[in-house]
Structures are given as structure tokens and as C-alpha cells.
Amino acid sequence: MFMEKYKIIIDTFGSDKGPEAILEGAKLILNEFDNVDLIIVGDKDLINKYDFDFSRVEIIDSKGTITNYDNPIEAFYKEPDASIFKAFEAASKIKNIGLISAGNSGALMVCAIKYLLNDKRIRPCMAAVLPNMNKSFTCLVDTGASIDCGPNQLINFAHLGSDFMRYLYKIDSPKVGLLSNGAEPTKGNKVVKEAYKLLVEDKNINFIGNIEGNKALSGLCDVLVCDGFAGNQVLKNSEGMAVNLITEIVKYAKKNKQEEVIMPLVQYLMQTYDFESLGAGIMLGSKVPVMKCRGSSGPKAIRNAAHILLNIAMNKSLYDGEDKR
Amino acid sequence: MFMEKYKIIIDTFGSDKGPEAILEGAKLILNEFDNVDLIIVGDKDLINKYDFDFSRVEIIDSKGTITNYDNPIEAFYKEPDASIFKAFEAASKIKNIGLISAGNSGALMVCAIKYLLNDKRIRPCMAAVLPNMNKSFTCLVDTGASIDCGPNQLINFAHLGSDFMRYLYKIDSPKVGLLSNGAEPTKGNKVVKEAYKLLVEDKNINFIGNIEGNKALSGLCDVLVCDGFAGNQVLKNSEGMAVNLITEIVKYAKKNKQEEVIMPLVQYLMQTYDFESLGAGIMLGSKVPVMKCRGSSGPKAIRNAAHILLNIAMNKSLYDGEDKR
Missing domain, CATH: 3.40.718.10 (Isopropylmalate Dehydrogenase)
Structure with a gap:
């Protein structure tokens, strides 16, 4: 399908099933999509325990987590090294990339506004x-x-x-x-x-x-x-x-x-x-495509989110910031 | 079930299927519930064509209709003889009564506030x-x-x-x-x-x-x-x-x-x-129980609304205006 090498950043926090469920999803992605490399953000020691092909996996270590009970803006200042923030920061610096997170929706929006704003007049939104x-x-x-x-x-x-x-x-x-x-x-x-x-x-x-x-x-x-x-x-x-x-x-x-x-x-x-799979949200209006998986997400939901990101990548003009009308 | 004679006012306008659908519903009610008399509000000539047992049916003639496109408050002044308004006015004067209408929700609320307010501090609402x-x-x-x-x-x-x-x-x-x-x-x-x-x-x-x-x-x-x-x-x-x-x-x-x-x-x-049947709304907080049937209501929905009114009648303290807490 999509031949160019594509990168996906995966935030390992946010699933009710723990980072393990998301890391199992990462495994599915690596097995199925040859043209995808991953940047996995989370607890370095845990990620290193997985038998990934580390020539295709980069790790960004993170500290602290934010939950659905936290106020996203306060969390941003209290836990600046949480995986969700580190993932968005990285996404803003890399080309040909997509991001998957099962984190707090509010925090995702705060991150998108800080790091991935396409057009300053338009606040991104979440679609399904x-x-x-x-x-x-x-x-x-x-x-x-x-x-x-x-x-x-x-x-x-x-x-x-x-x-x-x-x-x-x-x-x-x-x-x-x-x-x-x-x-x-x-x-x-x-x-x-x-x-x-x-x-x-x-x-x-x-x-x-x-x-x-x-x-x-x-x-x-x-x-x-x-x-x-x-x-x-x-x-x-x-x-x-x-x-x-x-x-x-x-x-x-x-x-x-x-x-x-x-x-x-x-x-x-x-x-x-x-x-x-259907529950996954797609962020629209951001510079980089972001898939928001639900708190209940298991490995399959993470794999499906990657599949959608690859479809979007083939139509990347959607996220290039040009006016399409 | 409920032995005392009970009256139900039926507004014949509001169904997408025409007053005929509601009149067929009235027939079902008369056939099934011996202890119910009806007051049917609508086009007198049309109602008279039905072979009702008129010892159990009173007719209130109405003129003009209001639709979902009308502003309920304006309609109230423009079409004061519309069936929905006449039905509520009658309900406010009779004891041991319930009302069934498939009319405009907004108009139902206007009528309830004008005629059937139980407690001036509490606006009625619609439940399902x-x-x-x-x-x-x-x-x-x-x-x-x-x-x-x-x-x-x-x-x-x-x-x-x-x-x-x-x-x-x-x-x-x-x-x-x-x-x-x-x-x-x-x-x-x-x-x-x-x-x-x-x-x-x-x-x-x-x-x-x-x-x-x-x-x-x-x-x-x-x-x-x-x-x-x-x-x-x-x-x-x-x-x-x-x-x-x-x-x-x-x-x-x-x-x-x-x-x-x-x-x-x-x-x-x-x-x-x-x-x-489930789509029918029950007005809460009004002096008289009102069933709001949907625009798509057929005869069965009207019959089912009467059945619920009879259940409510057995618990009429709910609508007696006393404080139950």
C-alpha cells in the first residue's frame, strides 16, 4: 500500500489494561506493517523487556502519569515528563509521522494546541x-x-x-x-x-x-x-x-x-x-494525525489505529496545513 | 385493575399518520378498558363518523392546527382553538383525568405551564x-x-x-x-x-x-x-x-x-x-398526567399511552401536588 517509511509514536499510558496492552499492540503493528517504525514513549525498563526488533523501535523514557481525574492544564505543569506530553513534543519535531495515544482527551487537546496547531484560528477537534x-x-x-x-x-x-x-x-x-x-x-x-x-x-x-x-x-x-x-x-x-x-x-x-x-x-x-476499533478518535485540524484510542483499548485497537494512520499518510495533504477549499 | 371511572382526553392532532390513526387508537382504548370514558378533541364531523359508543365519548370541537414548525407561544395566540390548547384547558377543569397528545412538545409545555402547573417554582418536564x-x-x-x-x-x-x-x-x-x-x-x-x-x-x-x-x-x-x-x-x-x-x-x-x-x-x-410505545413521554410536575406520543404514533401507541395513564391513576398521589419528601 504505502511504500515510504512511516513513523508512529505510541504513548504507552492511558489504557485501563495497562501499558502491556499497548505494547502488545505495538508488536502487532511491527509484525503486520513492514513500512512502519515506532517511537515508543513510556517506562524504558518495561519497553526493553519486550522482544521488539529494536532496529525499528526507538524509546523515549517518560516519568509520571496523568489520569482522567487530573486537570489537563495543571497536569502539563506538574508532570511535564509524562508520556503524553513527551509523545506530542516528539511528534512536533519529526516529519512523516503519526501519533497514537489512549490518554486523557483533555490532555490530548492541550498537547495538540501547544505542539501541533495547524492554523492558529482553528482549535483541533476529535472525530470518529x-x-x-x-x-x-x-x-x-x-x-x-x-x-x-x-x-x-x-x-x-x-x-x-x-x-x-x-x-x-x-x-x-x-x-x-x-x-x-x-x-x-x-x-x-x-x-x-x-x-x-x-x-x-x-x-x-x-x-x-x-x-x-x-x-x-x-x-x-x-x-x-x-x-x-x-x-x-x-x-x-x-x-x-x-x-x-x-x-x-x-x-x-x-x-x-x-x-x-x-x-x-x-x-x-x-x-x-x-x-x-470504532471508538478510536481521529484528531482533525492538527499538524500531525493523532489517533485517540479509548481507555478500554486492547492490542487490536492499537493495531487498528495504526492502520488508519497509514491510510491518512497516503493522503497526507490533509494534514499539510494548506487550505483545501 | 383500577375500578373508579377514569376520563382520558385525547388530542386528535399531531400524528404524522393523521387524526385517523389517533381515532383508531381511541377505539382500542374503549374496547379494552371498560372503566375509561374519553373526551376527544378535534374535528367534530370526522369524530362523529366513527362508530364509538357515544355514551362513553364526549367531543370537543377544535379549529386550526399547529405544527412542529410553529413557535408554540405565538401559536397559542394565533390559534387559540387548536385541539392541543382546548385539550389542556379542558383537562384543567376535570377531576380524575389524564391527557394524551402527539402534538408539538414545545406547545405541550406552554399548555402545561398555563393550565396544569402544580408548583409555581417547578417547570414540568418530559420523561420516558x-x-x-x-x-x-x-x-x-x-x-x-x-x-x-x-x-x-x-x-x-x-x-x-x-x-x-x-x-x-x-x-x-x-x-x-x-x-x-x-x-x-x-x-x-x-x-x-x-x-x-x-x-x-x-x-x-x-x-x-x-x-x-x-x-x-x-x-x-x-x-x-x-x-x-x-x-x-x-x-x-x-x-x-x-x-x-x-x-x-x-x-x-x-x-x-x-x-x-x-x-x-x-x-x-x-x-x-x-x-x-417506549417513545411516549410522560409529563412530570404537572397537575394532570399527560402522555406525549410521538409524531410517528399509530393506534397501538395511543392505546399504550392510555394503559400508562391508568397505572398512574392508581397512584394518583403522584399528581396531587403534595410534597412527597
């Missing part, structure tokens, strides 16, 4: 690409990095999401929907109503109107815009409902002794709604 | 009772009636939802969760963070902390508190995902020629996640 009922994908933006947003931030999300779907998914004029509590233009909270007006006026956005929660993943739009609070609900609620239904199906199969027919269906659904 | 993974129910409040909320409104929702679960579901000390973008107290938008502090301090609420979107219907809490914008996303997104998965299962069954085993599973899932 989710499978929709049209057998294609919807870019949900923001998924939780920017919680309290003004209308102009939502417009930025629309632009960043459109660029992403145009470059990565080759959609000429991505359809943009605005998440609201009703399809009518009069529906929405204050920020959404204001954003609606701005989106209608913006000639660089193919705005198709409000989208309700039940149509979020229907495939009506290619980009679904919302603040990070609402986006987080869509992302996690979709996952929760998929898990609930699949759990219900497994119970039903056991109760009715129909595992033979129904368990392959369960396997199929788990592949289609694979939230371990 | 959804099945959770604990094989019990979660009261989601608000589901879309109050879109831009302050922290104190969220506290009111917590009280109204707790009262509802205590009286209707006989839960002594209902567990209250706050919908947020993370489990930690530091997560949330400004309003949610502020509400978190107030909920911790409120001794009349059994607050268990923040709940993330994927745990919304896990059964961790009996009452899930959020503003109407976020609640609308949870409600509709849960429905959307259930529909998406069920659609996917049906396709899989056809493709693999396994309809015989899999279609009964589909039936079971559709009963468990019956959003035509």
Missing part, C-alpha cells in the same frame, strides 16, 4: 468514523474533546469533517448534517440554532439540515456535526445499544438452544459494530 | 421510561421538552424523576445518575459540572454520580438526568441503533436463508425494544 446504514461511513465530529462549544466552533467542525471525508473517503461534496432534537430549523439548543444559520450561509459546506439522534448513523449525511458533549452521547450510546442487543441475542440463543444458527449471527454483528 | 439491562426500567428525564437548562432545572428533573419511580415503580430510594461524557466528577459541560455539585449536596436525592452514554440503559440508575437536548439524543439514538441492528439481522437471515430460526428472534427483539 462510524459505519452507517448506507454501507458507507459517517464522520461524527466532535466526539468529546470540545465540550462547551460556540456556534463558530461547530462550523469549524463542519469544515474539518468535510475536508477529512473529501480527502480520505474521496467524497467530492460531503453532506453535512447538524445533530439536533428535531429535523426542523427551529429545533435545537441556542448554539445549534445559531450554527444552523451560519451553516446555511456557508457556501463551502454542503449543509443538508438538522439530523435527529435516530438518524445519526442512517447514512443521510457524511459528516455529523455536534458539540463534544452530544457527540460523546451518540458515540457511546450507539455502542451501548449495540452491546445491549447483542447480549440479549446471546441470552435468547442459549435459552432456546439455537446457538448453532444464532452465534454466527452474533459474530457477524460484532464485526460490523466493532466498537473496540 | 425505558427498559434496561437489569430487566427493570430507567426513567430518562428530560427527553426534549426543556432544551437549554440551567443546573437547578437538572436538580428538579432529579426530584420529579425520583418521585415518579418511587410512586409508580415502588422503588424506595431511586438511584439517580447524571448523564455526562465521563464517569469522573470532573467530566461534563459547565451545566453538568455545576449540577453534579448540587446533586452531591442534595440529601433528598440518592445520587450515584455521572453515567456515560454507553451505560445509559445498563440499569446502573433508576433515574437518568440530563437536559432535553442530550435526553433526546439518548432516546432517539437508542431507537436508531435498535432499528439499525434489527434491519441488519433481517438482511442476514434472508441472505443466509435462516428466516425460520432468526425471524422469531427478530420478533422477540422488536417486542423488547418496542419504540413505538
Whole structure:
């Protein structure tokens, strides 16, 4: 696929399963992608215990960790040698690179603003690409990095999401929907109503109107815009409902002794709604592509994040800071 | 079940399927519930065409309609004879009564504030009772009636939802969760963070902390508190995902020629996640119980709303305006 040597920085902290889960993911990446070298940031002694091919692995030693309970800005001054900060600092200095972290979203944003700002007017955001009922994908933006947003931030999300779907998914004029509590233009909270007006006026956005929660993943739009609070609900609620239904199906199969027919269906659904991978966020608007894996990430999620980074690398103009409109 | 004669006012406007769908629902109610008389508000000529037992049906004629595109307060002055307004006015004057409407949520709130205010300090809200993974129910409040909320409104929702679960579901000390973008107290938008502090301090609420979107219907809490914008996303997104998965299962069954085993599973899932009924909202904090059916409501949804009203009627102290704490 992508022939040029590519580097990926991996932050080993942030997974609920410990750095070991992320280091196992690093192993999967090295085994599968010949053209990738890794820079692994974390506890040097631990990393050295792994039987990596160290001709392809560089280690950056880190000290201290930050958790979801820490205030990201305070943490930045208290724990400047934490892996997340060291990883971003390194990313800002190296060309042809991507970054994977399962760290605190807020800290990721603080780092992106400090080290990876593309355009000083535009704050980066976090997107997720989710499978929709049209057998294609919807870019949900923001998924939780920017919680309290003004209308102009939502417009930025629309632009960043459109660029992403145009470059990565080759959609000429991505359809943009605005998440609201009703399809009518009069529906929405204050920020959404204001954003609606701005989106209608913006000639660089193919705005198709409000989208309700039940149509979020229907495939009506290619980009679904919302603040990070609402986006987080869509992302996690979709996952929760998929898990609930699949759990219900497994119970039903056991109760009715129909595992033979129904368990392959369960396997199929788990592949289609694979939230371990889908949950990963993609930072848009930063100089370097960053994949934010979830706290629950295991090795496979880390491997999948690398796969997406390689796809992005093939379309690296997305992150080159040029205006694409 | 409930022996005393009970009256239900039915607003015939608001369903996307026309007043006919609601009138068919009225027929189901009369057939099934002997102890219910109806007051049907709408086009007198149309209602008279139905072969109702008119000894049990009173008609209130109405003129004009309001739609989801209308501003509810303006509509109230422009179309004072619209069915929704006439229905609420009538409900305010009759004892032992409930009301069913599929009308505009905003107009329902305007009407409730004008005619059915229980306590002048507390604005009513709209709840939905959804099945959770604990094989019990979660009261989601608000589901879309109050879109831009302050922290104190969220506290009111917590009280109204707790009262509802205590009286209707006989839960002594209902567990209250706050919908947020993370489990930690530091997560949330400004309003949610502020509400978190107030909920911790409120001794009349059994607050268990923040709940993330994927745990919304896990059964961790009996009452899930959020503003109407976020609640609308949870409600509709849960429905959307259930529909998406069920659609996917049906396709899989056809493709693999396994309809015989899999279609009964589909039936079971559709009963468990019956959003035509589940989508109905219950107004809390009003003098009279009001069921808000969705725009997509058919006859069955109207019948189910009456069933819930009868359950509430058996616990009418919930709506008697006394302080239950």
C-alpha cells in the first residue's frame, strides 16, 4: 500500500489494561506493517523487556502519569515528563509521522494546541468514523474533546469533517448534517440554532439540515456535526445499544438452544459494530494525525489505529496545513 | 385493575399518520378498558363518523392546527382553538383525568405551564421510561421538552424523576445518575459540572454520580438526568441503533436463508425494544398526567399511552401536588 517509511509514536499510558496492552499492540503493528517504525514513549525498563526488533523501535523514557481525574492544564505543569506530553513534543519535531495515544482527551487537546496547531484560528477537534446504514461511513465530529462549544466552533467542525471525508473517503461534496432534537430549523439548543444559520450561509459546506439522534448513523449525511458533549452521547450510546442487543441475542440463543444458527449471527454483528476499533478518535485540524484510542483499548485497537494512520499518510495533504477549499 | 371511572382526553392532532390513526387508537382504548370514558378533541364531523359508543365519548370541537414548525407561544395566540390548547384547558377543569397528545412538545409545555402547573417554582418536564439491562426500567428525564437548562432545572428533573419511580415503580430510594461524557466528577459541560455539585449536596436525592452514554440503559440508575437536548439524543439514538441492528439481522437471515430460526428472534427483539410505545413521554410536575406520543404514533401507541395513564391513576398521589419528601 504505502511504500515510504512511516513513523508512529505510541504513548504507552492511558489504557485501563495497562501499558502491556499497548505494547502488545505495538508488536502487532511491527509484525503486520513492514513500512512502519515506532517511537515508543513510556517506562524504558518495561519497553526493553519486550522482544521488539529494536532496529525499528526507538524509546523515549517518560516519568509520571496523568489520569482522567487530573486537570489537563495543571497536569502539563506538574508532570511535564509524562508520556503524553513527551509523545506530542516528539511528534512536533519529526516529519512523516503519526501519533497514537489512549490518554486523557483533555490532555490530548492541550498537547495538540501547544505542539501541533495547524492554523492558529482553528482549535483541533476529535472525530470518529462510524459505519452507517448506507454501507458507507459517517464522520461524527466532535466526539468529546470540545465540550462547551460556540456556534463558530461547530462550523469549524463542519469544515474539518468535510475536508477529512473529501480527502480520505474521496467524497467530492460531503453532506453535512447538524445533530439536533428535531429535523426542523427551529429545533435545537441556542448554539445549534445559531450554527444552523451560519451553516446555511456557508457556501463551502454542503449543509443538508438538522439530523435527529435516530438518524445519526442512517447514512443521510457524511459528516455529523455536534458539540463534544452530544457527540460523546451518540458515540457511546450507539455502542451501548449495540452491546445491549447483542447480549440479549446471546441470552435468547442459549435459552432456546439455537446457538448453532444464532452465534454466527452474533459474530457477524460484532464485526460490523466493532466498537473496540470504532471508538478510536481521529484528531482533525492538527499538524500531525493523532489517533485517540479509548481507555478500554486492547492490542487490536492499537493495531487498528495504526492502520488508519497509514491510510491518512497516503493522503497526507490533509494534514499539510494548506487550505483545501 | 383500577375500578373508579377514569376520563382520558385525547388530542386528535399531531400524528404524522393523521387524526385517523389517533381515532383508531381511541377505539382500542374503549374496547379494552371498560372503566375509561374519553373526551376527544378535534374535528367534530370526522369524530362523529366513527362508530364509538357515544355514551362513553364526549367531543370537543377544535379549529386550526399547529405544527412542529410553529413557535408554540405565538401559536397559542394565533390559534387559540387548536385541539392541543382546548385539550389542556379542558383537562384543567376535570377531576380524575389524564391527557394524551402527539402534538408539538414545545406547545405541550406552554399548555402545561398555563393550565396544569402544580408548583409555581417547578417547570414540568418530559420523561420516558425505558427498559434496561437489569430487566427493570430507567426513567430518562428530560427527553426534549426543556432544551437549554440551567443546573437547578437538572436538580428538579432529579426530584420529579425520583418521585415518579418511587410512586409508580415502588422503588424506595431511586438511584439517580447524571448523564455526562465521563464517569469522573470532573467530566461534563459547565451545566453538568455545576449540577453534579448540587446533586452531591442534595440529601433528598440518592445520587450515584455521572453515567456515560454507553451505560445509559445498563440499569446502573433508576433515574437518568440530563437536559432535553442530550435526553433526546439518548432516546432517539437508542431507537436508531435498535432499528439499525434489527434491519441488519433481517438482511442476514434472508441472505443466509435462516428466516425460520432468526425471524422469531427478530420478533422477540422488536417486542423488547418496542419504540413505538417506549417513545411516549410522560409529563412530570404537572397537575394532570399527560402522555406525549410521538409524531410517528399509530393506534397501538395511543392505546399504550392510555394503559400508562391508568397505572398512574392508581397512584394518583403522584399528581396531587403534595410534597412527597
